[in-house]
Structure formats: structure tokens, C-alpha cells
Amino acid sequence: MTSAIGTLKGIEGxxxxxxxxxxLLDAAQYFYVAGQAFSAIDPVLAAIELATRVNQRALLRKALTVIGITYADTGNMSRAIECYEQALALVEELNEKHSECSVWLNLGVALLYCALYRDAIACFEHVINLTGGDPVLRHFRAPAFANIALCSLHMEDFGRGLRAAETSVKERGDPTSASEALSRVLAENNYTRLLLEVNSIDRAKERSELARRFAKQSGSLRAELSASIAEGLYEVHAGKVDVGTSRLTSALERARMMRGSMLREVLIALVKAYEIAGQPQRALIYLREMMEVTRNTQQENALKHLRIHLEQLGQAYEGPQVGTTPLERREAALRGKIAEQELFKSRIEMLERLAVTAELRDDSTGEHSYRVGKLSALIANEFGCDEDTCYMIELAARLHDIGKIGVPDAILLKPDKLNLAERQIMRTHTTVGAELLSKSNIPHMQMAEEIARAHHEWWDGTGYPGNLSGSAIPLAARITAIADVYDALTHKRPYKEAWPIAAALVEIESLKGKQFDPQLTDHFLVLISRLRDEHPDVDKFLGQAARSSPFLRARSKIWDTLQRSKNADGTGSDSRLDLQR
Incomplete structure (x- = not known):
């Protein structure tokens, strides 16, 4: 297959x-179905390039949808969402209702993967509205409702989830193929878990039995594991703790051989089961394994995408031609410096996308990383750092929380205070991020690695992960720490409301010499005062770079489309896809 792809790519004209x-798209499909999603990327990109060249709009839309699915499956959500946005623009141009439903459905799944549940639901509801009463489009309704049920389960909106789950299974009817049986098992799994959340034990038993029945019809390991999760959780809720946990543990052994998303799902079920059973220590064991699985999978995927990105850029770099006169040599040196900065910026673009995607679960606008980067550069300038250092700090500080790609959604999105075990897992994002950056094989990444590792160290030595203190904490990390805390305080998060700027400044000043470098704190306070005088909207100023992000621009366009479809005046949606809201 690889040689055939090479032959197809080598044809000229x-x-x-x-x-x-x-x-090329068939070859990509072959790799994807075979579980080799990364191998599918190359032929799809070749198909996109050829379809663009010959202006084959319908095939370009198809290829963009396929690459979106592939990117989403391999953890590159930013690229997936960009591709879906481009596909939607083509769908509108071509007036293809069937394709439009397909793209919106897959976009919703990508947002679900990102834990952007409200945004995902908005996409699924749009699919349902698009189908109308058209019998040709009716088959899109069941998966849309099933995914709304899953999002609602994660959001703990159980009433909405149950309504969607019930509608989903009614829309499907009895399956007539193995793939339909698998889809029905996944829907019954969601239905069972939602019923258990409202303590409807008898109905949950009925749905879990249906899941088992359809799993046998499907014959797939994924269906078998999904049915085991439903049955095991039902048994634990029904007081048959030993039976239920034994079933889930058996499922875990099979999932470890299979790996992939089902391993994470079984681990989540085991954590839930042992919490219900009042055995927090056992729950913690599986929570830590889930953390390890999440971290390893995300890091491996991130590095693979980075390698593809660098190969596309080309690693070769030729320095500027050096002139003979002093003026020519100076001009060449300046051109070289600018070229090196742009090269570094383009090389870390993929990492920046990953960092923004990780942050979306905390900050739905996606601007946090950009604001922290800009504010860090301004603090560095205030402190007296040279222009090159400030530039590097801005780019490096954008990656400060890239390690959050390894933190489970349940912890990152928890609205309540984290317990000790959850705090320990959350703290690993510093070392996970530093490790990922150290493996990136990009020159000049030391500063970004230091920031990722040390931006939660405290001046007095009581921070983490290394209990560093004073000037032992790298300067760039000390600067980023102030910018990060200020931005986090002044913006809403899942676990807190936004603080007024004045209150945030009082808090930061009170931590001078304890959490923050005293000298840097003084510079920061002077800087913020000046920025508030110079800029009516400091947030807009600090987040300006975010508006150049192709990923965030794509999200904004998607939001606009949803708004237009919702109401003529653009109101009525509870989605948070847009940049400025």
C-alpha cells in the first residue's frame, strides 16, 4: 500500500x-480502518493538494472531512477543526445537505474529544435541525442524539442526557449489521450510565442487558468492552460490588491488549465503581493508571504530529549571504536574526496549537496562552531584558501549560475543590510539559522547557515540582508565573469566577516575596498600571496574537455559522465557540 501511494504521488501533471x-482517499481509509491513523495522513494530504490544484471542489470537501476525522482520532484537534471549517465553506458553496450533516457531526465529535461539551452539543443540535423531515438524512439523527447524551453525561445534565439517549435508541431501531450493532451498544452504554446517575437501577439493568445482546450481534471487542462497562457499573450500583468490579477488572485486562480509547473508558468506569463502593484507595490506583495512559498517549501523538509538521516545513536552513561591506554585513546579520526568529516560530507552531487546545478546557476562548505570552514579554522588557530575549519569552510562555494535554478531563474540568490525589495529578502537568518539549528535537527549546517545568515554583521554595526557591528558579519561569496567575485570576474558569483587576493586583502584591520574585512583582504592578492607562481593553491588547491563529479563526467562523442558523439576529445559543465572548 505504501508503494502504491508513492506511485500515485509521483505521477506528474x-x-x-x-x-x-x-x-489516495481509499488508501487512507485502508490505514484508518486498520488502526494506523497516522499512516492515513500522507495520502489524504496528497489528495487535498491534487484536488486543490485541479479545482475538484466536491472531492476536496471529501478529503478535508477525511483528514479532519484522522486528525481528531490522533489528537490533533486544532487541525481537525480547521479542516472541518474549510469543508463547511465548500459544503455551503456546493449545497450538499448530506455532506453538511456529515461534517457538522464529525466536528461535534472533535469538540467532544476536546471536552468542549456545550460547543459539541450545539453542533449536534444543528445536525438534527438540518435533517428536518428528510428521510434521506434521517440516519444522522441517531448518532447526533447519542452524542448529546454522552456530552450531557459529562456535564451532569442528566435530564437532557436521558431524553437524548431515549430518542437515540428509538431512532435507530434494531441493528441489521455489525456496525449498527456496535453503535447501538455504545448508545445503550450511555443510556445505562445516565439512568444509574438518577438511581433508576431497574431501567439501567434493562439497558445493560440490551447492550450485552447487541454486543454479541456485533462480535467486536469494542462492543464487548462497552457492554461490560454498562453491566459492571449496573452491578456495583445494585450492591453487587464484587461481581461488578470483577467484570470491570476482566474488561481492563482485555482493554490493555487493545489499548486506544476503550482502555481509558474502562479505567474511568473502575474509578467510578470503587468510589461508589467506598474504596477510595482502589479508585486512586486506577485514576493514576488513567493519568499515565492519557499522558503517554497524548505525548506520543503530539510528538508524531510535531515530526510531521517539521518534515513539511523542512529542517534545512540556509543562513543569509554575508556581504563585503560593514553595512552589508550588518544588514545580513539583521536578516539572519529575523529569519531565525521566524523559523523558530514556525517550528513551534504545532506545539502552540497543542497548548491552546489543552487550555480550551480551562479557557473556552483559547486566548489564555497568547495573553500570558504577551504579558510575560512585556514584564521581561520592563525588567530590562533585550529584544531577542523578550521575543523568545513571548513564544516560550505560550507553551507553559502544554502538559495539561496529559491531565484527565474529569480533573481539569472539576468545578469543586480538588482532593489531594487529584491535586497531585494536576501538578504533573509541569513535568509532563517539560518532558514533551525536551523530546521535541527543536533547537532553542530550553527556555520553553524551563517555563513549563518551573512556572509553579514559589519564591519561598514551597512551590512544585522541585521546591526551587529564589534565583534558582529560571528567570523566564518567574516572569511567566506572575503573568499566568494574573490572567487566571482575572478570567472565569470552571472552578471560579473572574476577579476584578484591582482585587487580582492586591492578591499578587500580597504574595510578593512569597510566591513571586519581589523585584519582578514591582515591575509587573507598574506595567499593569500603565497598560490600563494606555489601552481601554487590556485583554484585547494582550490577546491580539490569538486573532492571527488559524485555529481560533476557524472556531470563530464556526460560531458565526451556528449563530446565523440559530436566529436571524444571532442570539439564542449557549455555545462558547467565539473568540470575544
């Missing part, structure tokens, strides 16, 4: 373009 594009 545009002859038989439609056939070549379809062959």
Missing part, C-alpha cells in the same frame, strides 16, 4: 486526477 484522488 493532472491527468486522471479524479481517479488518483479517490485512490
Amino acid at each position: 493532472n491527468a486522471n486526477a479524479e481517479l488518483r484522488i479517490n485512490c
Whole structure:
């Protein structure tokens, strides 16, 4: 298959373009179904390039949807959402209702993967509205309702989830194929878990038995594991703790061989089961394993995408031609410096996307990383750092929380105070981020690695992960720490409301010499005072770079489309996809 792809890519000219594009997409489908999603990326990108060149709009839409699915499945959510946005623009141009439903459904799944549940629900509801009474589009309704049920389960909106789950299974009817049986099992799994959350034990038993029945019809390991999760959780809720946990433990052994998303799902079920059973220590064991699985999977995927990104850029870099006169040499040196800065910026673009995606679960606008980067650079300038250092700090500080890609959603999105075990897991984002950056194989990444590792160290030595103190904490990390805390305090998070700027400044000043470098704190307070005088909207000023992000621009366009479809005046949606709200 690889040699066939190479042959297709090697054909010059545009002859038989439609056939070549379809062959490339078939090859990608082969790899995806075989569980080799990363191998699917190359042929799809080749199909996109050829379809663009010959202006095959329908095939380009198809290829963009396929690459979106592939990116989402391999953890590159920012690229997936960008591709879906481009596909939606083509769908509107081509007026393809069936394709429009498909793209919106897959976009919703990508947002669900990002734990952006409200945004995902908005997409699924849009799919349902698009289907109307059209019998040709009716088959999109069941998966849309099933995914709304899953989002609602995560959001603990159990009433909405139960309504969606019930509608989903009614829309489906009895399955007639293995793939339909698998989809029905996944829907029954969600239905069972929602019923258990409202203590409807008898109905949960009925749904879990249906899940088991359809799992046998499907014959797939994924269906079998999903049915075991439903049955095991039902048994634990029904007081059959030993039976239920034994079933889930058996499922875990099979999931470890399979790996992938089902391993994480079984671990989540075991954590839940042991919490219900009043055995927090056992729950903690599986929570830590889930953390390890999440971290390893996300880090491995991130590094693979980074490698693809660097290969596309080309690692070769030729320095500027040096002139003979002093003026020419100075001009060449300046050109070289600018070129090196731009090269570094383009190389870390993929990491920046990952960092923003990780932050979306905390900050739905996606601007936090950009604001922290800009504010860190301004503090560095106030402190007296040279222009090159300030530039590097701005880019490096954007990556400060990239390690959050390894933190489970249940912890990062928890609205209540974290317990001790959860705090320990949350704290690992510093070392996870530093480790990822150290493996990135990009020159000049030391500063970003230091910031990721040390931005939660305290001046008095009581921070983490290394209990560093004073000037032993790298300067760039000390600067970023102030910018990060200020931005976090002054913006809403899942676990807190936004603080007024004045209150945030009082808090930071009170921590001078304890959490923060005293000298840097003084510079920061002077800087913020000046910024408030110079800029009516300091947030807008600090987050300006975010508006150049292709990913965030794509999200904004998606929001606009949803708003237009919701109401003529653009009101009525509870989604948080837009940049400025």
C-alpha cells in the first residue's frame, strides 16, 4: 500500500486526477480502518493538494472531512477543526445537505474529544435541525442524539442526557449489521450510565442487558468492552460490588491488549465503581493508571504530529549571504536574526496549537496562552531584558501549560475543590510539559522547557515540582508565573469566577516575596498600571496574537455559522465557540 501511494504521488501533471484522488482517499481509509491513523495522513494530504490544484471542489470537501476525522482520532484537534471549517465553506458553496450533516457531526465529535461539551452539543443540535423531515438524512439523527447524551453525561445534565439517549435508541431501531450493532451498544452504554446517575437501577439493568445482546450481534471487542462497562457499573450500583468490579477488572485486562480509547473508558468506569463502593484507595490506583495512559498517549501523538509538521516545513536552513561591506554585513546579520526568529516560530507552531487546545478546557476562548505570552514579554522588557530575549519569552510562555494535554478531563474540568490525589495529578502537568518539549528535537527549546517545568515554583521554595526557591528558579519561569496567575485570576474558569483587576493586583502584591520574585512583582504592578492607562481593553491588547491563529479563526467562523442558523439576529445559543465572548 505504501508503494502504491508513492506511485500515485509521483505521477506528474493532472491527468486522471479524479481517479488518483479517490485512490489516495481509499488508501487512507485502508490505514484508518486498520488502526494506523497516522499512516492515513500522507495520502489524504496528497489528495487535498491534487484536488486543490485541479479545482475538484466536491472531492476536496471529501478529503478535508477525511483528514479532519484522522486528525481528531490522533489528537490533533486544532487541525481537525480547521479542516472541518474549510469543508463547511465548500459544503455551503456546493449545497450538499448530506455532506453538511456529515461534517457538522464529525466536528461535534472533535469538540467532544476536546471536552468542549456545550460547543459539541450545539453542533449536534444543528445536525438534527438540518435533517428536518428528510428521510434521506434521517440516519444522522441517531448518532447526533447519542452524542448529546454522552456530552450531557459529562456535564451532569442528566435530564437532557436521558431524553437524548431515549430518542437515540428509538431512532435507530434494531441493528441489521455489525456496525449498527456496535453503535447501538455504545448508545445503550450511555443510556445505562445516565439512568444509574438518577438511581433508576431497574431501567439501567434493562439497558445493560440490551447492550450485552447487541454486543454479541456485533462480535467486536469494542462492543464487548462497552457492554461490560454498562453491566459492571449496573452491578456495583445494585450492591453487587464484587461481581461488578470483577467484570470491570476482566474488561481492563482485555482493554490493555487493545489499548486506544476503550482502555481509558474502562479505567474511568473502575474509578467510578470503587468510589461508589467506598474504596477510595482502589479508585486512586486506577485514576493514576488513567493519568499515565492519557499522558503517554497524548505525548506520543503530539510528538508524531510535531515530526510531521517539521518534515513539511523542512529542517534545512540556509543562513543569509554575508556581504563585503560593514553595512552589508550588518544588514545580513539583521536578516539572519529575523529569519531565525521566524523559523523558530514556525517550528513551534504545532506545539502552540497543542497548548491552546489543552487550555480550551480551562479557557473556552483559547486566548489564555497568547495573553500570558504577551504579558510575560512585556514584564521581561520592563525588567530590562533585550529584544531577542523578550521575543523568545513571548513564544516560550505560550507553551507553559502544554502538559495539561496529559491531565484527565474529569480533573481539569472539576468545578469543586480538588482532593489531594487529584491535586497531585494536576501538578504533573509541569513535568509532563517539560518532558514533551525536551523530546521535541527543536533547537532553542530550553527556555520553553524551563517555563513549563518551573512556572509553579514559589519564591519561598514551597512551590512544585522541585521546591526551587529564589534565583534558582529560571528567570523566564518567574516572569511567566506572575503573568499566568494574573490572567487566571482575572478570567472565569470552571472552578471560579473572574476577579476584578484591582482585587487580582492586591492578591499578587500580597504574595510578593512569597510566591513571586519581589523585584519582578514591582515591575509587573507598574506595567499593569500603565497598560490600563494606555489601552481601554487590556485583554484585547494582550490577546491580539490569538486573532492571527488559524485555529481560533476557524472556531470563530464556526460560531458565526451556528449563530446565523440559530436566529436571524444571532442570539439564542449557549455555545462558547467565539473568540470575544
